[in-house]
Amino acid sequence: xxxxxxxxxxxxxxEDEHSRFMRELEVSLAVEAAGFKYxxxxxxxxxxxxSHQPAPEVFLxxxxxxxxxxxxxxxxxxxxxxxxxxxxxxxxxxxxxxLSEGRVEFGTGRGSxxxxxxxxxxxxxxETKPMWxxxxxxxxxxxxxxxxxxxxTYVRMPKRHVLxxxxxxxxxxxxxxxxxxxxxxxxxxxxxxxxxFTFGTPAQIAEHVRAYKDAIKRCKHPIGxxxxxxxxxxxxxxxxxxxxxxxxxxAKARTEEFSQVFFSWLDSIPRPQxxxxxxxxxxxxxxxxxxxxxxxxxxxxQIGSPEEIIEVIKMYExxxxxxxxxxxLTLVMDQRHVLxxxxxxxxxxxxxxxxxxxxxxxxxxxxxxxxxA
Numbered sequence: 001x002x003x004x005x006x007x008x009x010x011x012x013x014x015e016d017e018h019s020r021f022m023r024e025l026e027v028s029l030a031v032e033a034a035g036f037k038y039x040x041x042x043x044x045x046x047x048x049x050x051s052h053q054p055a056p057e058v059f060l061x062x063x064x065x066x067x068x069x070x071x072x073x074x075x076x077x078x079x080x081x082x083x084x085x086x087x088x089x090x091x092x093x094x095x096x097x098x099l100s101e102g103r104v105e106f107g108t109g110r111g112s113x114x115x116x117x118x119x120x121x122x123x124x125x126x127e128t129k130p131m132w133x134x135x136x137x138x139x140x141x142x143x144x145x146x147x148x149x150x151x152x153t154y155v156r157m158p159k160r161h162v163l164x165x166x167x168x169x170x171x172x173x174x175x176x177x178x179x180x181x182x183x184x185x186x187x188x189x190x191x192x193x194x195x196x197f198t199f200g201t202p203a204q205i206a207e208h209v210r211a212y213k214d215a216i217k218r219c220k221h222p223i224g225x226x227x228x229x230x231x232x233x234x235x236x237x238x239x240x241x242x243x244x245x246x247x248x249x250x251a252k253a254r255t256e257e258f259s260q261v262f263f264s265w266l267d268s269i270p271r272p273q274x275x276x277x278x279x280x281x282x283x284x285x286x287x288x289x290x291x292x293x294x295x296x297x298x299x300x301x302q303i304g305s306p307e308e309i310i311e312v313i314k315m316y317e318x319x320x321x322x323x324x325x326x327x328x329l330t331l332v333m334d335q336r337h338v339l340x341x342x343x344x345x346x347x348x349x350x351x352x353x354x355x356x357x358x359x360x361x362x363x364x365x366x367x368x369x370x371x372x373a
Contacts, residue, residue: 001317001353002360003345004038005031006075006234006327007063009053010258015332017052021059023335027328028063030339032070034346037359038105038232039063040075040195040325044112045083046119050261057092064100071359072100075195075325076109076177079135080128081154082120083111086135087162090142098167105361107195108136109177112266125268130154136174140224143171169369173361174224175232179269184208188215191222193361195325197234199259199272201299202315205233209320226368230360232323233316236301236330239345243305246341247289250303253331256284302326306348313353322360 007024011017028039041056041063053059060072077089097104110128111117117128131154138155142148142162149159166172175193178184187194194212198205209231216229236255240246263271263281271277292303299315302308316324328338356363 001313001321002038002323003036003350003354004040004071004073004232004323004325005036006325006330007039007041007053007059008327008330009042009051009059010261010327010330011049011052012254012257012332013049020052020329023329023338024059025062025066026335027338027342028070029066030342031328031346032067034342035350035354036070036342036346037354038071038073038323038325039067040073040105040107042075043078044116045078046115047113047261047265050258050265057096061096061099064096064103069103071103071105071361072096073105073175074107075175076107078111078116079108079139080110080117080120080122080131081135082122082131083116084135086138086155087142087157087160089135090139090162091164093139093172094143094164094166097172098164102168102172102362104168104172105175105193106172107175107177107193108132112177112268114267115265136176136223140171140174144225168365170225173228173230173365175228175230178208178212181208181211184212185215188212188217189219191216191219191224191227191229193228193230193232195232195234201295202312202319202321203299206319213320226365228361229364230322231320232325233321234325234327236303237309237324237326237328237341237345238303239306239309239341239349240337241305241344241348243293243303243308244289246305247292247303249333249337250292250301250331251287251289253333254286255331256286257332258330260284306344309345309349310352313349317353 011020041059043056044051045054064072110132134152147159148162175195176187178194178196238246238250299312302312
């Protein structure tokens with residue numbers, strides 16, 4: 001099991017963008033010191049409060065310049081051609097791959113809301129799928145072919161040299177965001193890593209994990225040049241040596257406000273049972289310390305002491321999850337407590353699960369290259 005963070009750039013209404021950017025950077029540096037292996041950043045447009053992170057290539061390049069070991073991950077680059085032309089994506093990813101000396105993880109997707117795709121004049125969610133697939137297939141070609149040319153439905157390019165070529169051979173690991181059951185299967189069959197999330201428990205995603213692991217065994221022609229057999233799950237964690245203190249602080253951290261804007265903006269993701277299928281999201285209650293402690297028994301949010309959190313991580317490990325990703329700043333809390341949590345987790349929890357200094361994606365890529373040699 002490996003660990004990463006999600007630099008969401010959630011901006012509560014009573015905070016400002018600049019301080020949030022600086023806090024996200026400070027947490028990025030802290031998690032590398034604590035032994036985390038991945039720093040993921042989304043790409044979102046027009047989603048006020050939920051995520052003010054439209055340029056992950058800029059944020060992650062800043063992180064890469066200030067760190068030595070952590071991999072910087074795009075979760076995700078929107079591959080619809082109207083948002084990001086695939087040649088521009090290929091150029092940016094390869095450039096950061098050089099500057100970070102091979103520490104880039106290339107997550108892909110197609111946008112998560114009508115506010116985003118509609119803002120770029122894409123007519124429907126359905127059309128984003130073939131747009132994503134066409135660009136996904138072309139980017140590895142752009143990194144490989146010399147020169148490159150293509151005549152497609154959404155992308156057309158006469159013979160051109162798409163430069164630079166990646167530093168990582170044959171290219172950085174490729175991932176896709178997964179939320180629907182079919183996408184987990186498609187990710188596996190294409191040999192892509194799977195990036196997903198849960199607001200619930202390991203049991204609620206166990207079938208998706210099994211479907212992905214079964215599908216990736218069937219992959220014979222990975223779209224990224226080699227199989228990236230990794231499934232990463234984004235969830236919540238707040239770890240202090242005193243579990244009751246952790247739950248007391250987290251219960252007051254206004255996490256319900258983040259959940260509310262999540263379900264308000266991301267209308268491509270099914271709402272939980274009991275929510276209206278469309279329209280305004282009802283005001284959500286804040287979790288109580290008692291709720292948080294009870295949830296640990298079934299693998300709910302990892303809010304507590306190191307010993308309590310270790311037991312939850314074992315549940316994710318048992319169903320086949322390869323990486324857990326936490327979003328430390330999707331809440332309202334004094335930064336010193338956020339950094340205390342990172343340090344405590346790194347000291348007492350992380351070493352119980354991750355003892356390999358090499359990233360899983362690196363080991364898989366190198367093994368595939370050795371096999372092909």
